[in-house]
Amino acid sequence: MATAGRRLGVLLGRRNGAADDGAIHGTARLGRKTKDLVKRLGPSDIAVIDHTNIDRIAAEELIATGVRAVLNASDSSNGRYPNAGPLLLARAGVRLIDAPRSEIFERIRDGEPLRVDGGRVTSQGEEIVVGRVLEADELAAQLDRQREEIDAALAAFAENTVSHIRQEGDLLTGRIEFPPTRTAFRDRHVLIVVRGTTHRRDLQALRAYIRDVRPILIGVDGGSNAILEAGLSPDIVLGDMDSASDGALRSGAELVVHAYPDGRAPGRQRLLDLGLEHTVVPAAGTSQDVAMLMAFEKGAALIVSVGAHFNLIEFLDKNRDGMSSTFLTRLRIGETLVDAKGVSRLYNPGLATGPMALLALAFMALLVIVVATSPVLDDTLELLWLKVKIWLGIE
Numbered sequence: 001m002a003t004a005g006r007r008l009g010v011l012l013g014r015r016n017g018a019a020d021d022g023a024i025h026g027t028a029r030l031g032r033k034t035k036d037l038v039k040r041l042g043p044s045d046i047a048v049i050d051h052t053n054i055d056r057i058a059a060e061e062l063i064a065t066g067v068r069a070v071l072n073a074s075d076s077s078n079g080r081y082p083n084a085g086p087l088l089l090a091r092a093g094v095r096l097i098d099a100p101r102s103e104i105f106e107r108i109r110d111g112e113p114l115r116v117d118g119g120r121v122t123s124q125g126e127e128i129v130v131g132r133v134l135e136a137d138e139l140a141a142q143l144d145r146q147r148e149e150i151d152a153a154l155a156a157f158a159e160n161t162v163s164h165i166r167q168e169g170d171l172l173t174g175r176i177e178f179p180p181t182r183t184a185f186r187d188r189h190v191l192i193v194v195r196g197t198t199h200r201r202d203l204q205a206l207r208a209y210i211r212d213v214r215p216i217l218i219g220v221d222g223g224s225n226a227i228l229e230a231g232l233s234p235d236i237v238l239g240d241m242d243s244a245s246d247g248a249l250r251s252g253a254e255l256v257v258h259a260y261p262d263g264r265a266p267g268r269q270r271l272l273d274l275g276l277e278h279t280v281v282p283a284a285g286t287s288q289d290v291a292m293l294m295a296f297e298k299g300a301a302l303i304v305s306v307g308a309h310f311n312l313i314e315f316l317d318k319n320r321d322g323m324s325s326t327f328l329t330r331l332r333i334g335e336t337l338v339d340a341k342g343v344s345r346l347y348n349p350g351l352a353t354g355p356m357a358l359l360a361l362a363f364m365a366l367l368v369i370v371v372a373t374s375p376v377l378d379d380t381l382e383l384l385w386l387k388v389k390i391w392l393g394i395e
Contacts, residue, residue, distance in 0.1 A: 023117040024068045028114050035058065046116060048071045048105070051076070053080060056088065057195065070095070081146060083143075086139050095116060099132070119131045178281055178297055179280070180279075181254055188301060190218060192306065216295070221238075222243035225248055236255075237253045240265075257281070304343050307340075
């Protein structure tokens with residue numbers, strides 16, 4: 001019986017990519033952009049990434065794929081600011097190995113079988129690299145130290161914000177020329193979805209609001225994928241088009257490419273290759289800032305943001321040195337902007353037509369039952385009907 005149990009344990013371990021000696025076996029999947037790589041990862045793969053300061057979103061997406069090991073060609077946390085991504089991976093049981101400056105992208109081929117034993121990575125018995133395994137206890141202590149030293153990152157962030165405000169002043173003065181759209185914004189609500197840490201949960205909380213109010217849905221790059229995943233269709237996809245799926249781009253939504261202020265638009269080539277109609281808007285700042293400003297300039301009554309970045313850690317996670325564009329955008333649109341969490345807490349949907357009709361039918365059925373089973377009520381109704389007939393002159 002014990003032997004059978006051990007055999008079952010070995011089989012289950014190998015099925016999940018772990019050998020009985022603690023090593024992890026899997027297929028190498030390489031991607032320098034983690035957000036693109038996660039789309040093709042599975043539990044039997046080993047992720048090979050090049051991601052300095054793994055952010056929370058990337059960590060959660062890697063965990064969701066089921067991978068057992070992640071090999072990073074950069075520092076998963078370089079101490080610049082407190083990033084929780086590596087700790088999330090370690091606590092989820094993912095073996096995270098740092099191997100910076102090891103040229104692993106040149107030494108590993110996509111689809112190659114790998115064996116990870118501790119920090120040692122081999123392929124068909126040949127050693128490829130020996131990296132450093134990041135343990136949960138070490139990462140937790142490091143995160144605490146980084147949180148205590150956040151003052152330096154905050155000072156540098158604020159200095160860069162101030163220094164770039166003049167360069168991005170067009171966001172405040174309204175000089176950006178937005179292209180005409182077939183979607184009419186005037187006096188409507190607009191829901192702008194950005195790929196963030198809680199965008200899926202926020203969209204779920206807003207289902208009643210979306211159903212009743214029917215806001216214009218704008219997906220900012222990968223946010224358009226989230227709209228489709230929620231069973232909805234984006235009205236507009238705006239961004240540099242690097243993380244929006246082909247399905248989102250072909251969904252029938254209007255496509256607006258966010259270009260650099262000088263007119264360069266690298267993302268436009270993808271749409272040209274797909275043969276999709278689009279417009280281009282050159283502007284400073286982030287794509288989510290441009291989406292908010294477009295909705296505001298075109299007369300939106302209310303702008304609701306889902307997944308947008310509002311605090312210092314989120315901005316540093318996105319490798320932003322400052323928040324001048326975001327500061328200026330929110331200064332311009334003012335009270336028109338509301339966060340999704342605020343809407344979900346304040347919006348109190350009324351009873352829909354379907355439930356109201358069902359309630360009315362149930363009441364009528366109950367009334368018929370009561371009348372049919374009560375002789376007194378039956379006689380009373382018969383008397384009332386007789387008086388109605390006399391009044392109408394019906395014999």
